[in-house]
Amino acid sequence: MRVPLRKSLMLLLLLPCLAWGASTEALRAFLTQTTTAKGRFAQMVLDKNLKKLQESTGTMQFSRPGKFRWEYDKPYEQVIVGDGVKLWVYDKDLNQVTERKLDRALGASPAALLAGSNEIDKSYILTNIGSQEGLDWLEAVPRTKDTTFERIRLGFGKAGLDAMELRDQFGQVTVIKFADMERNGKLAPDAFSFVPPKGADVIRE
Numbered sequence: 561m562r563v564p565l566r567k568s569l570m571l572l573l574l575l576p577c578l579a580w581g582a583s584t585e586a587l588r589a590f591l592t593q594t595t596t597a598k599g600r601f602a603q604m605v606l607d608k609n610l611k612k613l614q615e616s617t618g619t620m621q622f623s624r625p626g627k628f629r630w631e632y633d634k635p636y637e638q639v640i641v642g643d644g645v646k647l648w649v650y651d652k653d654l655n656q657v658t659e660r661k662l663d664r665a666l667g668a669s670p671a672a673l674l675a676g677s678n679e680i681d682k683s684y685i686l687t688n689i690g691s692q693e694g695l696d697w698l699e700a701v702p703r704t705k706d707t708t709f710e711r712i713r714l715g716f717g718k719a720g721l722d723a724m725e726l727r728d729q730f731g732q733v734t735v736i737k738f739a740d741m742e743r744n745g746k747l748a749p750d751a752f753s754f755v756p757p758k759g760a761d762v763i764r765e
Contacts, residue, residue, distance in 0.1 A: 584686040596623045599741035608731030626662060627752040641754040648754040657756045660765040695722055
């Protein structure tokens with residue numbers, strides 16, 4: 561089963577907010593101290609009964625505020641790029657590109673605050689929820705109901721951020737595990753630019 565592209569998109573938009581620390585204070589510190597990051601991820605989507613719907617892997621990188629690149633290599637090749645002004649979503653199998661304004665794509669969602677602002681408490685209730693399976697967990701619950709996810713959990717180990725869990729309003733759960741994360745390094749100048757491939761169908765929203 562192929563999970564809708566919008567699910568992958570929202571995960572990407574949330575990624576630039578992630579913290580390398582186990583407490584709410586560490587999360588706030590991250591928002592002011594981290595400018596760039598890159599690494600690998602493995603993602604699993606479960607239905608409300610925790611039945612596995614899809615697994616995927618890829619790489620990510622971002623430069624705050626508002627620039628990111630999220631590439632899925634398995635099972636479907638997709639590229640999602642935010643250049644600070646526009647959001648590009650490219651599905652290689654369909655040879656289709658979706659283009660939209662970045663602010664419109666983010667809208668009033670939690671992603672808008674987390675990707676571009678440090679005032680996290682205005683949109684989230686943050687709670688340290690203790691340790692489980694060797695990780696310390698922080699939960700973020702949106703203050704408004706007009707969001708894609710009803711809650712987000714961040715799990716931290718000795719090396720920093722190890723996992724993220726997102727539960728949507730339909731009970732579906734997305735689990736992401738991270739590896740080889742590097743902060744504040746130099747990224748390629750063209751990492752956050754995108755030109756639609758020749759012959760691709762471009763949809764502008």
